[in-house]
Amino acid sequence: MLKKERHDFVMRQINLHNRVLTSDLVQLLNVSEDTIRRDLQELSDNNKLFKVHGGALSKSYQSSFDDSAVYAKDAKISIAKKAISLIKDGMVVLTGGGTTIIEVAKLLPENLHATFFTISPFVAIELAKYSKIEVILIGGLFSKNSQVTYGGHVINQLSEISADLCLLGTSALHPTDGLTDTDWEINQLKKTMLNFSKRTAVLCISEKLDISLRLKVAPLETIDYLITELPANDSTLNAYQRKNLQIL
Template sequence: MLKKERHDFVMRQINLHNRVLTSDLVQLLNVSEDTIRRDLQELADQGQLSKVHGGALSKSYQSFFDDSDVYAREAKILIAKKNIPLIKDGMVILTGGGTSIIELVKQLPENLNATFFTISPFVAIELAKYPQVEVILIGGLFSKNSQVTYGGYVINQLLEINADLCLLGTSAIHPQDGLTDTDWEINQLKKAMFSSSKKAAILCISEKLDTSLRLKVASLDNIDYLITELDPRAEELNPYRVKTLQIL
C-alpha cells in the first residue's frame, strides 16, 4: 500500500472514531509499528491530527470551541435538531462527551429548565450558558484521549443517578455487534451510564453505521433511540430496525 493510501486510511479512521491506536493500525494495514509512527508524525506535522502516546486523536475532538475543525459538522447539527424533541422541561439528563454532544447542547432551547449530569468539562461549559439549566460535572480522573472523566470514582457516582435520558455519541455501531468502542475504561463508563438511565439515545453520523470496534458497550436492544442525519426510512437503517429501538 502506498503512503498516501495509508494516510487516507488513517484519516478516515480518525474522522470516524475520533482516535486511533498504533497497535490497531499495524494490524489493519499490515505494516511495521515504525511505519505507522512515521505516518502519524507526518500527518501531525501537516496539522491533520494530534499525535499522542500510543496513537492519535482527531483535531476536532480536541478543538471543541473551534467549529471549523468539527468533522461532519452539518450532519451533527441535523442530528442535534432531531434530538431536541426528546428533551423536556424537568428532565434529568446524563451526557457523554464529544463533538456530537457539543453540537446538541448548542441547539437546546434557551428557556430549557432541566438538570444535566455530564462527564465532559467541555459539555458542562456549553451547558452553563443556559440560565435555567442545572449543570453537574461528575469529577474524577481526566482522560486526555477521550476528554472525559473516568475511573471507579466516576462510575460509583454514575450508579447513584436515576436519569430520564442518557445522550451518547458513538465510535461505532453495528446491527449484530451493537455499540462498541476501543478503550476499556471508557467502555465501563458507558455501561454505567446505560445502567443509570431509563432511556438511552445514540447520536451517530451515518458513516459510523455498520462499523465495529473491539469492546462491546451495549446491544441494539439496550438502545431506545438511534439518531442519524439520514431520513429514518433510509434503506441503510433497515438492519437497525429492532422492536425496542426507535430511529429518528
C-alpha cells in the same frame, strides 16, 4: 500499501472515531509500529491531527471551540436537532462527550429547565451558558484521548444517578454487534450510563453504521432511540429495526 493510502486510511479512522491507537493501526494496515509512528508524526507536522502517546487525536476533538475542524458538522447538527426533541422541561439528562453531543448543547432551547450530568468538561462549558439549566460535571481522572472523565470514582458517581434520558455518542454501531468501542475504560463508562438511565438515545453519523470494533458496549435491544442524519425510513437503517428501538 503506498504512504498516501496509509495516510488517507488514518485520517478516515480519525474522522470517524476522533482518535486512533498505534497498536490498532499496526494490525489494520499490517505494517510496523515504526512506520505508523512516522505516518502519525508526518500528519501531525502537516497539522492534520494531534499526535499523542500511543496514537493520535482529531483536531476537532481536541477542543470544543474549534468549530472549523469538526468533521461532518452539518450531519451532526441535523442529529442534534432531532435529539433536542427528546429533552423536556424538568428532565434529568446524562451525557457522554464528543462533538455531536456538543452540538446538542449548543442548540438547546434558551428557556429549558433541566438538570444535566456530564462526564465531558467541554459539554459542561456549553451547557453553562444556559441560565435555567443546572450543570453537574462528574469529576475523576481525565482521559486525554477521549476528553472525558473516567475511572472508578466516576463510575461510582454515575451509579447514584437516575437519569430520565442518556445521550450517548458512539464510535461504531452494527445491527448484530450493537455498540462497540476500542477503549476499555470508556466502555465501562458507557455501560454504567446505560444501566442508570431510564431511556437512552445513541447519536451516530451514518458513516459509523455497520462498523464493529473489538470491545462490546451493549446490544441494540438496550437502546431506545437511534438518531442519525438520515431520514428515519432510509433503507440504510432497515437492519436496525427492533421492536423497542425508535429511529429518528
